[in-house]
Amino acid sequence: MSSSEKITRRAFAALAAAAAGASALPAAAHAPSRAVHRRLIKPPRLRFGDTIALVAPGGHTDDEAIRRAVHKIGQLGFRVREGAHLRAVHGNYAGSVQQRCDDLHAMFRDPDVKAIWCIRGGSGCISLLSSLNYRLIRAHPKILIGYSDITALHLAIHRHAALVTFHGPVAGSGPSDYTNTHMLAVLMEPQPTYTIPMALENAARALAEPQYAVRTASHGQASGRLIGGNLSLVSALAGTPYAADFRGALLFLEEVNEAPYRIDRWMTQLDLAVGLRRAAAVMVGICENCVPNDGETSLTLAETLDIHLKALVVPAVSGYSFGHIRHQFTLPMGIMARLDTLRQTVTLLEPAVT
Numbered sequence: 001m002s003s004s005e006k007i008t009r010r011a012f013a014a015l016a017a018a019a020a021g022a023s024a025l026p027a028a029a030h031a032p033s034r035a036v037h038r039r040l041i042k043p044p045r046l047r048f049g050d051t052i053a054l055v056a057p058g059g060h061t062d063d064e065a066i067r068r069a070v071h072k073i074g075q076l077g078f079r080v081r082e083g084a085h086l087r088a089v090h091g092n093y094a095g096s097v098q099q100r101c102d103d104l105h106a107m108f109r110d111p112d113v114k115a116i117w118c119i120r121g122g123s124g125c126i127s128l129l130s131s132l133n134y135r136l137i138r139a140h141p142k143i144l145i146g147y148s149d150i151t152a153l154h155l156a157i158h159r160h161a162a163l164v165t166f167h168g169p170v171a172g173s174g175p176s177d178y179t180n181t182h183m184l185a186v187l188m189e190p191q192p193t194y195t196i197p198m199a200l201e202n203a204a205r206a207l208a209e210p211q212y213a214v215r216t217a218s219h220g221q222a223s224g225r226l227i228g229g230n231l232s233l234v235s236a237l238a239g240t241p242y243a244a245d246f247r248g249a250l251l252f253l254e255e256v257n258e259a260p261y262r263i264d265r266w267m268t269q270l271d272l273a274v275g276l277r278r279a280a281a282v283m284v285g286i287c288e289n290c291v292p293n294d295g296e297t298s299l300t301l302a303e304t305l306d307i308h309l310k311a312l313v314v315p316a317v318s319g320y321s322f323g324h325i326r327h328q329f330t331l332p333m334g335i336m337a338r339l340d341t342l343r344q345t346v347t348l349l350e351p352a353v354t
Contacts, residue, residue, distance in 0.1 A: 038138075039162065040162050040164060041164070042163075042354050044114065044142065045187065046115050046188050047114070048077040048078065049077065050078055050114040050115065051078065051080070053080075053081045053082075053113045054069055054171055055086065055100075055116055056088075056095075057103070057150070058094065058100075058121050058125045058149040059120055060122070061086065061120055065172050066119065069119050069171040073117070076184070078115075081110070081112070081113055083107065084106065086103070092124070093127075094122075094124070097127050097128055104116070107142075108136055108137050108142060113142065114142060114143065115143035115144075116145070117145050117146065117170070118145065118170050120172045121147060121148025121149035121170060121230075122148070125149045125152035126152045129152060129153075129156045132157075132160075134157070137163060138161040138162065143166060145330070146166075146167075147169065147230065147328075148256075148324060150167075151167070151228075151233035152233050152237065155227075158227070160241075164332050164335060166186065166330050167229050168328070169330070174326045176201075176326045178200075178201060179326065179327055179330075186348070186352050186353075187330070187352075187353060188353075193348060193349055194348040195345050198214060198320060198344050198345075202321050202325065206319070211286055212286055214319040215317065215319050216317050217305070217316040217317065219315065221341070222315045222339050223349065224248050224249040224279070224281065224336070224337070225334050225335065226334065226337050227244050227250070227252075228244060228246065228251045229252070229333075230254060232255060232258065234253060234270065235265075235266035235270055238270060238274070246270075246279045247278045247279070248280050249279055249280055250279070251282050252284075253267075254284065254287060256324035257288070257289045257290070258290050259291070259293060260291070260299050261298060263305070264299070264307065268308075276308060277314065280314060280315075281314050282308075282315075283320050283339055283346070284309070284318035285319075285321070286322070286323045287301055287318075288323065302318075329346070331346075332348065332352035335348055335349075335352050336348075337349055
């Protein structure tokens with residue numbers, strides 16, 4: 001055999017091995033670095049008596065939490081369908097990646113299910129993104145609601161299925177009339193505009209806990225698509241095929257139980273990756289327990305946020321009524337909205353459901 005034949009056969013074998021390896025990957029793993037631009041679609045509205053699926057796509061749950069969530073959904077006027085793997089445990093996660101994806105796919109496919117409500121966040125949703133069937137999700141549009149780790153699902157589905165999903169309470173959230181009122185209004189009542197004021201309960205709590213206070217770094221009005229979620233997840237997805245493109249958007253961010261230096265790092269990462277100044281506005285929610293460790297020399301949360309928000313000429317605020325808190329409003333991902341810092345309101349400029 002000549003040396004040229006050896007090189008040719010070796011090259012052919014390498015190409016064949018690469019092709020075989022690529023074909024073994026999930027189809028979604030080949031997602032382009034930039035999503036194909038599709039028309040944004042909205043799920044059908046929720047109606048009393050509808051069936052809501054209860055799933056755990058991130059952290060694991062338990063029977064008591066499931067009992068409370070089922071009771072809550074029933075009290076709100078809906079039926080419940082539990083995911084087949086709702087009680088699964090795989091380390092810190094609610095089952096394997098396959099089990100959690102199977103539950104999501106099954107609920108999107110089920111014609112009797114009108115909404116999918118995540119029981120909690122936790123961690124692990126980011127591991128699902130390359131295995132989700134975005135064509136199936138777009139072909140069967142329905143409401144998906146949750147926050148915290150669910151941010152990963154919201155951003156990926158927005159980018160690759162162009163479906164409106166909802167950053168709002170998880171099914172395991174504590175009772176709140178404010179939360180329920182604004183969630184159900186957004187999910188059940190398609191309106192040309194809908195204005196959301198801040199929760200009075202949070203304003204009262206701000207007297208003793210400064211993170212609950214509304215702070216305006218830069219006043220004004222701004223309109224744009226709503227995009228964002230949990231800061232650590234939005235930051236983690238920067239530079240991936242599932243990243244939030246918040247240019248010209250109302251960027252909303254929240255965090256919990258993280259030291260200010262981590263908040264600073266993640267805000268800086270988003271600024272380096274996209275540029276906070278390129279957003280139409282930046283809206284930070286209530287960041288619970290984001291304080292330095294005992295005895296640690298550190299900036300406060302407010303000082304940390306000021307570094308990033310006061311440098312902006314676009315409207316920039318913090319302390320708005322969303323995040324890891326009881327009294328929170330629901331934000332539909334991708335919907336046009338307007339922030340008014342003087343009135344301290346967020347107005348949805350189109351219905352989020354059909």
